[in-house]
Amino acid sequence: MAKAVYKFGAGEADGRTSQKALLGGKGANLAEMSTIGIPVPAGFTITTDICTQYVEEGEEKTFPKIKEEVEEGVHHIEEIMDKDFGDEEDPLLVSVRSGAAISMPGMMDTVLNLGLNDTTVKGLAKKSNNERFAWDSYRRFIQMFGDVVLGIEPKEGDHHDPFEEAIQEAKDEKGVENDTELDTEDLKKLVDRFKEITQEYAGQAFPTDPWEQLWDSIGAVFGSWDNPRAEKYRAMNGIPDDMGTAVNVQAMVYGNMGDNSATGVAFTRDAATGENRFNGEFLVNAQGEDVVAGVRTPQEINIVGSKRWADRNDITEEERKENYPSLEELMPEVYKKLDKVQQKLEEHYHDMQDLEFTIQDGRLWILQTRTGKRTGAAMLKMAIDMLDEGMIDKKTAIMRITPNKLDELLHPVFDKQAEADAEVMTKGLPASPGAATGKVVFFADDAEEWAEKGEEVILARVETSPEDVAGMNAANGIMTARGGMTSHAAVVARGMGKCCVAGAGEVEIDYHKRVMKINDYEINEGEWISLSGNTGAVIKDKVKTVDPEISGDFERIMELSDKFRKLGVRTNADTPEDAQKAIDFGATGIGLTRTEHMFFEGERIKAVREMILADDEEGRRKALDKLLPMQREDFEGIFKAMDGYPVTVRLLDPPLHEFVPHEEKNQKEMADELGVPVEEVKAKVESLKEINPMLGHRGCRLGNTYPEITEMQTRAILEAALNCKEDGIDAIPEIMVPLIGTKTELKLQKDVINEVAEELFEERGKKVDYKVGTMIEIPRAALTADEVAEEAEFFSFGTNDLTQMTFGYSRDDAGKFLDIYKEIGVLEHDPFQVLDQTGVGQLVEMGTKKGRQTRPKLKVGICGEHGGEPSSVKFCHKVGMNYVSCSPFRVPIARVAAAQAAVEDEE
């Protein structure tokens, strides 16, 4: 028979890291640590093969085959730990844990303190000099054994675990509230009660023989491989049923065996700053849970750290030495060993480690090591430092970046302490990152007015619309009561790099009284509130914010990324300011300029409304003529900012009703301004109403029914480009037709564009190169991309709308069920945030492929929200796009994600 038991401990191990399939993840990891000389508590792993045999042949046939090897494994532990299993004086206690190659919920997890019984508990009490600890360990063992090995459950109709109920009874009897208030005698009684429960519920006595305890636990782990929850999980995740789990049996070690014992956690580098400085905390004579519980103040492990800590807390050096000495001072030898271990671990794993250690009777044991979590700043610094130290190579440095974490480095944040003290009134969606504080206003014009007067404001609305954009820009932050991560407020705020909390459903705004109610709070116009775009918190009063500092490490990672990435990174920008911001963040072009926002500014909206109200082409042309010089100016500014980079301008996209007022008062105003009866305005507004505006008269459907709009916009774009050329600016316009569903729609718009261009070039006697392409945002456009590409010189996937139509979800309404859908497992992510590669991605891939069948060099990009989402960016790389385009603040994220995609591709 093949080897069934793999031993580890004392700097050696039978197994290797690579044997994950045989030893499970945990077993392989323990073997690895042991092999490189890390002092892990000794133990052994029973292989996954044995699990398979157990499931197939049953316990009776399997256990006899491995009996000898398991016994040998226990002896191996006894030897290294210098304790004997079942020994009355100093018993060896072990843990039994399952560990499959892939971590899997639903399986039996852990039994601790195995080996205790009425006799050994006394040895433990004596040895630890802590009778209460020994009995508490014992009662915990019985409870765990009952729960996970014997499968004790509440009886039918009862909802309480009988063990927990017994504890509650004990506390009630004594009149105390906490488990910790039960003393040794209470625990002894509980142990008796627990044994009774075991008999009553499991129909068998609690086994006192440690060997019986061990074999039962091993059997329970193997048996749990086939429990329904684990089976279901495997079925859902495509994990083979014959993979099996391993069992790990390992010596228990305790940090609460007296003043020569301790327990702690440590990091090989500073997880907050990234500084290359070993640091951590520990407690003498304590268990791991004491560190977490926070009853006692943990001490720093080394002198440097300890002194810093004392400084921060205004503690004198004397007091520190007296009350909070470091491990380095208390147990210098052990600390030295620990320091060596941490160095070894970082060298071995090539990354910052977060390790748990226990010192038992002056002997150091490492319980666990794992890659340490870190802040965005620390992530950058560690990657660059390790690269410079030669610990990792360039590709690894890039892969070390979690792209989304870069976001937090680019926006203001709350002062840590201030945030901790803040009074959170409610939470919405963290729609656009950063922190903001200001006086609340409820109308966009107020935001503008107040801001002009030098006030800091937060704009709070039920939801925002294009009319509010100027007010949003004037505010420090935006809050809405309705709408999801891709609502108007969220999208626009992200574009502006401005903090936004969206869809805070508990907020009720009374526009009339200019007040909002949030549960019991009442916030009037002008009162201070604060928003966290990172957590979604809506906070009462002013909270101090801190501006981010961008370190040199940031720039170095960006440069490194640019060397590797194959994807271009453009930006979505509607103004010269946004364009400039994006260039600063490294964008090399604009992938989407929306022209509709421009229609709302100042006087323009008047001309737009005049156009809408016009009865015929002539009337529309008159109004459009007024818009032309303004649009031209917009584009000139953007071309200037993007000198030498391509600028993709999307023709008018939203339905016309977005430009007309829906409130009586404003309709009256509009009527007065245009000199028409208010009835006419009302009738027009009514006639523009749509039941499903998302699927209505918009996009190229406007351009194809009112070609004069396309003519005006084309002229504005190309005149601007020609003007720029005259000023020595290299304008590269790309005209993008939105919402194409058929080739002909594009062809007709292209004809209009080309005609205007020819006319203009003749007028001016000069030309400028331009391209005509289209958004692919309607499923049919992707399905017929081979036809569409006959006309299109470039494609840009509008994955926001494509997601809406492929799923049949309205972004504005899906909030009602999306959260529930994530909860009940229908969706893993909000598909408006993370591109649905399975469904929508198929259309993206198909569209790209079919498009290039017709036009092999077709330039393909993406300009939906997904263009700045790392996993989606990687998908774009995979399908062979030329570029992604995202809001300015996500450009760095896209650059890194693109580089990671390229690196992953090479490997």
Add this chain to the structure above:
Amino acid sequence: MAKAVYKFGAGEADGRTSQKALLGGKGANLAEMSTIGIPVPAGFTITTDICTQYVEEGEEKTFPKIKEEVEEGVHHIEEIMDKDFGDEEDPLLVSVRSGAAISMPGMMDTVLNLGLNDTTVKGLAKKSNNERFAWDSYRRFIQMFGDVVLGIEPKEGDHHDPFEEAIQEAKDEKGVENDTELDTEDLKKLVDRFKEITQEYAGQAFPTDPWEQLWDSIGAVFGSWDNPRAEKYRAMNGIPDDMGTAVNVQAMVYGNMGDNSATGVAFTRDAATGENRFNGEFLVNAQGEDVVAGVRTPQEINIVGSKRWADRNDITEEERKENYPSLEELMPEVYKKLDKVQQKLEEHYHDMQDLEFTIQDGRLWILQTRTGKRTGAAMLKMAIDMLDEGMIDKKTAIMRITPNKLDELLHPVFDKQAEADAEVMTKGLPASPGAATGKVVFFADDAEEWAEKGEEVILARVETSPEDVAGMNAANGIMTARGGMTSHAAVVARGMGKCCVAGAGEVEIDYHKRVMKINDYEINEGEWISLSGNTGAVIKDKVKTVDPEISGDFERIMELSDKFRKLGVRTNADTPEDAQKAIDFGATGIGLTRTEHMFFEGERIKAVREMILADDEEGRRKALDKLLPMQREDFEGIFKAMDGYPVTVRLLDPPLHEFVPHEEKNQKEMADELGVPVEEVKAKVESLKEINPMLGHRGCRLGNTYPEITEMQTRAILEAALNCKEDGIDAIPEIMVPLIGTKTELKLQKDVINEVAEELFEERGKKVDYKVGTMIEIPRAALTADEVAEEAEFFSFGTNDLTQMTFGYSRDDAGKFLDIYKEIGVLEHDPFQVLDQTGVGQLVEMGTKKGRQTRPKLKVGICGEHGGEPSSVKFCHKVGMNYVSCSPFRVPIARVAAAQAAVEDEE
């Protein structure tokens, strides 16, 4: 060189029918007729190859090569027609026509009377004994030659054709209104003026030499191949540029050469009834246009027809013989020849022919023959008669049916005469066929009330909603001012087989005053109006309607179809009555029972609203418990009607806001009924509002957020099935989950359904077989059909919604641009009527294939509007569906279309 000229005439021809590419459609057809001995005026065809040479090499190189052959062709005509080209006494005149293999607008079309000049016109005058005719022919020739050969156009800034202007001047001078009032002298002057115009506009004299006229015309036809309109048409329709057109030169014949001449049209069978009876009309000494103009009363060609005509018009036999003798009586020999010709034609073409003939000087000429148009009844009768006569086989008989025409046989129609006299106020869309007349009401409840009192009513609404269904059912017909062919009114009316005119945009309804304005008409509640669902006409007053009679031919065609078709045909039916109707029409199952209509009836809506208003699951369950017995009853009725056939029931689909009242008054009523404050109702209605309800909280999103609804419906379906079984009825329920976008959505609903089923079967101690499947109506469902099929036991393509989402068109709003889109060539058909095979069809095909990859025997059907549209049904056959499902009245259409698809497939 290959042969350039193919002659025809006198029972012979150089060409064959199969040489369409070389001779063009017209040339091949003329050759064919000539070959079988039909007396067509002699002529010749210049091949398409010559056209290609002409385009490539130019006139100078091409014409010399064909000169001899063309001259020979002319001589061939001269010989047969016994006239000489350019002869002063009896000149041969010819027509020159283009004729490509595929008919193509934009090309030069026709020049008539070629060969006339100042000399030959006199010969024609003498020979015809009609000077005015000769000069009129001459001036027409010059005008046509100027227009089409010389390309004379209005000068810049002028909109009038100079020839037409000259005619107007001549009439003004004379003070007359009609062209016919110009006499010979006037025409002579006009000829002079036309020649001047030619000189002035074309810069050349009108060519008097017939040969020059001929060569110029041939050149003009060939040259027009490359004119921009023709080129654009070819580009748009994918017709190769090097295909070329042929030129047909053919002798002119005239029916106005005296009393021995005549002209007429004839049908080999009766186009109205299908009766096998040669019939037609003619006029002595007349031109074709005289027959059309209707100034003189045409006479019947044979005695039988003539007598029938006299009977109908109360004309005595004496008077008939005197004034309206038949051709059979007037020219018995010619008639005999004509009769032989018609027999030959029908035998040759195996179908009813519509032919044009001219008798010149006692000699019969056939100008054209084509397959004759016919009524639905005639179509059926002819197919069956010809099958019985052995003229065609079964497959051909099936192919002879235009499925959509069957519709007119199943609905009431207006009395012909009454319809002709009717006063049409406006036209809307012919949304559901048939004719209806009744007193107009504007509210659904009124329709019900009035109908109960025995009134005939028409329901007129701006648009209808599910609340109106009962009222629609009570009305004779439905008219809406808004909405397209797939609006609620249209879909529901078609389902009911009830006449509907939708989207009559000129109708303004004032609900308050209970009146509608249609242009200048004002129709008050209670006034009679009539609707034609075949033409879309909205008619003032009552118009007499006639019920259709279904002949035995109908049944025979249906039986024949059933023998050939592979597709099953089911029906969409929500009531036992509809189900029965569909069975009568030959449906073998229900493909779609919508359950939401049931929710509106009577007391039910109260319980539905109670459910909606409930705050928690418990409240909803209470209300659902009330609905359960009513739903169960619905299903029992349907199962009974469908005994032995499968019934697919779709779970609740529409968003909940469709069930709550939106008008203040009704909200108050609802509040009173449910005993809650009206504010609560308002708040709920407000909270249910959606910006894009089509993409909102509906379909399985309801079932997955409120599983108790699914539980109730499942229980109702299965309890009904069990009850039916006890009564000996074979209920076969198929439960269909709507609006699936992900596999998990279906899985979760299926779990709920299966749990209820298990529970119920245990309660009752009995089981019933049922299937669980899903609609495929969201693009993502089609894209991931392989995954969805893991859970689905059947698929039903909901192509209405699938079209909405694939195109991004809202059915309710697309009216604003769909018509324009058809006009400017973006769309060929309304995609909601005719399945878009290119785009939506790809998803249907993909969904079917992928679904069957996972589950090879997956049952696949369609239940959108397209399930009853012939070309879409054929597509469904092609992709291998198991069945189509359509409204009861379209079942026969689907049966024939399915048979045709199978026949086409075999061939």
